Amino acid sequence: MVMHPVLMIAIPLLSAFIMPLIKKAHRYFAFSILLLNTALSILLFAKVYNEGALYETIAGFSPPVGIYLAVDNLSALLAFLINIFATINFLTSRQDFRFSMLYLLGVAGATGIVLTGDIFNMFVFFEITAVASYALVASKKDRKATEGAIKYMILGSVGSVFMLVGIAIIYSQLKSLNLYDIAARISSMDTKMMWLSFSFLLTGIGVEAELFPLNGWVPDAYEGAESNISSFLSFGPSKASIYAIARLLIIFSMSRTYELALYLGIVTLLVGELAAFTQKNTKRMLAYSSIGQMGLILIAFSLMDKTSYAIPAAFFIIVSHASAKSALFLLSDKDGFGDMSSKYAGLAGVLSLIGMPPLAGFWGKWYLLMGVADEKIWAVAAIIIFSAVIEAIYFARYLYKNMEGKESSRNSIPAAVMVSISIVMGILPILYNMAGGVLNA
Amino acid sequence: MMWPEYVTVAALISIGLYGVMAKKNLMKIFIAISLMETGVNLLLITIGYIPEGTAPIENGNFVKYVDPLPQALVLTAIVIGLSVTALALTLLIRYHSKTGTLEYRRGMKW
Numbered sequence: 170m171v172m173h174p175v176l177m178i179a180i181p182l183l184s185a186f187i188m189p190l191i192k193k194a195h196r197y198f199a200f201s202i203l204l205l206n207t208a209l210s211i212l213l214f215a216k217v218y219n220e221g222a223l224y225e226t227i228a229g230f231s232p233p234v235g236i237y238l239a240v241d242n243l244s245a246l247l248a249f250l251i252n253i254f255a256t257i258n259f260l261t262s263r264q265d266f267r268f269s270m271l272y273l274l275g276v277a278g279a280t281g282i283v284l285t286g287d288i289f290n291m292f293v294f295f296e297i298t299a300v301a302s303y304a305l306v307a308s309k310k311d312r313k314a315t316e317g318a319i320k321y322m323i324l325g326s327v328g329s330v331f332m333l334v335g336i337a338i339i340y341s342q343l344k345s346l347n348l349y350d351i352a353a354r355i356s357s358m359d360t361k362m363m364w365l366s367f368s369f370l371l372t373g374i375g376v377e378a379e380l381f382p383l384n385g386w387v388p389d390a391y392e393g394a395e396s397n398i399s400s401f402l403s404f405g406p407s408k409a410s411i412y413a414i415a416r417l418l419i420i421f422s423m424s425r426t427y428e429l430a431l432y433l434g435i436v437t438l439l440v441g442e443l444a445a446f447t448q449k450n451t452k453r454m455l456a457y458s459s460i461g462q463m464g465l466i467l468i469a470f471s472l473m474d475k476t477s478y479a480i481p482a483a484f485f486i487i488v489s490h491a492s493a494k495s496a497l498f499l500l501s502d503k504d505g506f507g508d509m510s511s512k513y514a515g516l517a518g519v520l521s522l523i524g525m526p527p528l529a530g531f532w533g534k535w536y537l538l539m540g541v542a543d544e545k546i547w548a549v550a551a552i553i554i555f556s557a558v559i560e561a562i563y564f565a566r567y568l569y570k571n572m573e574g575k576e577s578s579r580n581s582i583p584a585a586v587m588v589s590i591s592i593v594m595g596i597l598p599i600l601y602n603m604a605g606g607v608l609n610a
Numbered sequence: 611m612m613w614p615e616y617v618t619v620a621a622l623i624s625i626g627l628y629g630v631m632a633k634k635n636l637m638k639i640f641i642a643i644s645l646m647e648t649g650v651n652l653l654l655i656t657i658g659y660i661p662e663g664t665a666p667i668e669n670g671n672f673v674k675y676v677d678p679l680p681q682a683l684v685l686t687a688i689v690i691g692l693s694v695t696a697l698a699l700t701l702l703i704r705y706h707s708k709t710g711t712l713e714y715r716r717g718m719k720w
Contacts, residue, residue: 289683296690300697307701312708319701319714323639326694327630330646333687334623334653340680341657 178281185273195266203256214245239286254404261397261580275301282409306394317393321386332373338366352420377410379463381437391456400498404491415470430471437464442556462490478540485533492591493518496584505574511581517588528595615656622649647691654680
């Protein structure tokens, strides 16, 4: 079968705008589109895994002139993760057709960020995802959601301006927007210009990726939004943008930029976990914990040039966080795990986030610590273990509080399915000890 | 050298950034964001500009023309900026109806 990755962006984008026409059956239609997208992403991964990285030109212009998509193993896997979680999460929606429309737009944008091979195209997908997310956060219509959405929007718009300045600087120096072309010729750029554009791009993407000084919007937007939308934010836009930062690091690939990313990751990790520790509100605690996990993913990506453990580490933390944290956000609309499936989802989710074997979170932290130990940067290892301990304490408190509760969330079954993905992904590496090999190919 | 353009770009972006950070009124903040967007668009146009270049339309006789790509980028950026501004104004109307004010008081709360 001929597999075009562009379909995975084009189909949801097109059907998003069909939504207002079919108000009645919008839920079935949107769900089948998401299911189709997940199937396409599995086919895409099978193809990329068998035949190596895939490049698709669009509209017949060959690179570096035309826009094109570049898919490797990691981006195909991330596209799969985003789409499958989007499909499961969509089951919990009780909103009207406008929600389905914005949701499909957000999924199309997040998939686009992961698959694109053109930096301006990436910017456009960032904006699609961001605008859809602002509107989704605001869709609850009360005061808190509006405030959260406005805060998100102010920071997001400033971030997008910064990102565009970074793109403009790169274009002025290299006359190219193609990621691979830029990566090949970046060393001919002046070092000052490189740092200037790197800082602008990192600031711009960092807003969406919840990096430390730029994440003031995170707790307010996550707290204000409906619980299934907080869940969407935690597996969709944030995961796609941390992957965009990884691509950025590969393009610039200076040892100092990796170092900067490492420090930024450490600060984000510590600030997020310590802030989560002090929170009383469940959703705010989960939001700060997300910030901490994003820092952990950034630490993993920042070791990419040094050790081959870095990419599997980042991948497993992404899997664990996207499944478990999204499930916990789904459960957060009620205080308490009343029925069996929400007890299971809550417990397994927390264990995966803390890093208990054999869940995906364990493999993430395991590979990360292996990588850090290889490099003998013990301070970083100490910080990772310290933050894991803090995480364990506040999650124990969270579990204790919720296990007592008699109420249970209406979203408990989709949440349980999401967490199960984290368990399956955690057991797979035991079944065949090849995860490192697969991801490094 | 086209320094007046670059100075204008720097001024627009800095004024916008100042407005976002220093103003409390949400309407003023979004006006400041629009200023920043205009600054970036001007930067992109300036990068593609060639002195005495004409519009990039292929009509047989080769003339000196400006780089068409930044113009396409600016067109996209303008549309994105428009949609963000429209959504922002919608949210501001709702914020005003909920709180009776456009002042943002919540700030950074940890």
